Amino acid sequence: MRYKKKKFLKNQAMNKFIIYSKNRCSYCVAAKSLLENKNIEFEEKMIDESPNDFNEMKEKAPNMRTLPVILDGDELIGGYHELINYLDE
Numbered sequence: 811m812r813y814k815k816k817k818f819l820k821n822q823a824m825n826k827f828i829i830y831s832k833n834r835c836s837y838c839v840a841a842k843s844l845l846e847n848k849n850i851e852f853e854e855k856m857i858d859e860s861p862n863d864f865n866e867m868k869e870k871a872p873n874m875r876t877l878p879v880i881l882d883g884d885e886l887i888g889g890y891h892e893l894i895n896y897l898d899e
Contacts, residue, residue: 826851826853827850827851827882828880829853830857830866830867830871830878831854831856831857832858833856837876837878841880841889841893842854845893867879870884874888874889876889880892
């Protein structure tokens with residue numbers, strides 16, 4: 811598991827996390843809080859406010875059916891629970 815941790819630290823310096831979110835999404839809020847508490851930069855894209863962001867999310871994560879959808883650069887992490895596992899590895 812050490813390799814994954816090194817990969818994450820490398821990506822953290824190079825990439826910004828992207829969170830596709832919408833209003834009133836408790837898991838979206840939790841994911842953003844988790845990243846903020848770990849001082850990890852992220853960009854939030856509100857899919858209920860921007861059709862472009864919604865379409866972009868569907869292109870990058872066509873099989874995701876729940877929110878948030880979280881990416882580390884171009885790498886799809888998944889949702890909130892996958893983010894927890896990703897950061898702990």
